[in-house]
Amino acid sequence: MQLSRDELKRAYKRMFTIRAFEERVEKEFAAGNIPGFAHVYLGQEASGVGVCHDLTDEDLIGSTHRGHGHCIAKGCDVKGMMLEIMGKAGGLCGGKGGSMHIADLSKGMLGANAIVGGAPPIAVGAALTQKYKKTGRVSVAFSGDGASNQGTVFEAMNMAVVLKVPAIFVFENNGYGEHTAASYSVGGGSIADRARSFGMPAEVVDGVDFFAVHEAMGRALEHCRAGTGPYALEIRCYRFLGHFVGDPQAYRTADELKDARSHDPLPLFRKKVTEAKLLEASELDAIEKEILAEVEDAAQTAIAAPPPDIKSLEKDVYVRY
Amino acid sequence: MAKKSYRTAINDALRGEMRRNPDIIVLGEDVAGGQGATGDVGVVGSVFGVLGGLYKEFGPTRVIDTPISESAIVGAAAGAALTGLRPVAEIMFVDFVGVCFDQIYNQAAKFRYMFGGKAKTPMIIRATIGAGFRAGAQHSQSMHPLFTMVPGLKVVMPSNAYDAKGLMIEALRGDDPVIYLEAKTLYDTEVEVPDEAYRVPFGEARVAREGKDITLVAFGPMVPRALAVAETLAKDGISAEVVDPRTTSPLDEDTILESVEKTGRLVLVDESPPRCSLASDVAAIVADKGFKFLKAPIKSVTCPHTPVPFAPVLEDEYMPNPRRIEAAVRAVMKFD
């Protein structure tokens, strides 16, 4: 399916937003402006953006601890995100969630999740709602290779097949769960095979290539919207940085880290669209400039913003109590 | 005697006992680190560095990196313990027990009783507890009350490096399942710790500071906070005794009651939501067994009945902080 020029611009804009946002997070973390820890999505941009490209605000995603990219791909406001990550008033969750719990239900973003394997069962429930209410919408569960070893994920996949719900299990295989390689932890080696064995179609996708991800996602959407149950994508990508910002990564060689950086989805996208004469380099440059300004503004605003009101501490535990 | 950190003290205990007893194994996520990777294996030693060097000394058969599968980690530890090993399983953040609680409370904790006293389950689950790390609602809880209420589990909350080592050795030489809760905020705190092995028995509280006017009972990471407040109050002529129960199951009721008999006043400091907490538990015990000693109502300083918030200003207010502890003590002292 050929994407229009506007759609291509939107895709690049989202990928570059993730890149610029995460590089800024790295910087602000080092400067002490981000409390706690930060897991960034650098290197995986094409995955989240390719998966979310054809989703509407009514389609749902459940994310992971490495959720900033998913949020941006789903259309969350970067200023609201930056405020949240810095624990400020006006953040997407009022400063109560932080990096690992950003959520924006109005965008169909059901939350980053600090429990590995937390999202897939929730996504099955969200898919059940779509089936029950006949919305024609789908629900996507993002998980990592590490998360693919969690019992909750197996249960969710099996139940999605049994209930025939429109859930898409997206496994972003970046080769590592924390400091342990997927080659060690994923028994059998193939996450896609695991999904197939539960009775759903599954594809292995090149996560460096936006177009490959987008097309595979197209097939997943078609399958789900036809009411034939869940689908799985194992998206192979590269984690440019450590598990968290500041991870010394003695368990990865310099060569490997260099090699990871050579699989960069952004230059690849640029090359493809300019060589095919779909977009001009100058148009992409203009997007980058605009985004850098937006991220700069988000960061400055967030740094200057006040913390949440202490009174909010005991608010919103319940709807009513 | 050298000063050692809480982190090093735990490492010392494990290393020494692993040398002594070949049946002790360690398992969990990144307890070695680097398995299957291109670089060095064993460089992580668990995410807070507590197990540093163990992989190098004991190798992959005894320091076992697992997939991210908490149910299987804890269940495998229970099964291995039941059949002759002494596993030390790690649940990186205690919050993750949500994923594997069945293996703890329906399985490991109950084997001995259900099987009519025939089974032993000598296993330890190490997990980190506590807020103050800006880690958000799913990485900052303590949950010691949840374990304490389960018959069959022993629950250890070391508040300093000396106890951390002695309690770990006691756990490794005992035959029951132990939940060993490490306070993240204490890892770098140091006290004098002997190089040789020693045991700190379970169910024996430590009077961390003697005093005559009021008793503060604090748990785990709240002990240093209670001690700091006691110092502040001393300047105003209030003499506070601080009791550190060290284990919440078994609980040394006698030491707490003796202290309250002496002081007549009690404040509990517990990093937990207030309902069904150790604070409410100990308050109930003292109201029941020590009513006649009390000169004033018991007060508790706990967290509010909320999840742990992320924003630093909210999290600092969430935790029992020195201001709230001090206010509680002064209120109890004023009562007449």
Ligand SMILES: Cc1ncc(C[n+]2csc(CCOP(=O)(O)OP(=O)(O)O)c2C)c(N)n1
């Ligand atoms: C239940 C649970 N276990 C362990 C962790 C600690 N942890 C956080 S992220 C992570 C690695 C996840 O790896 P993967 O699923 O591959 O995602 P990636 O970090 O590569 O995006 C681990 C072990 C957790 N947050 N929750």
Ligand SMILES: [Mg+2]
């Ligand atoms: Mg991974």
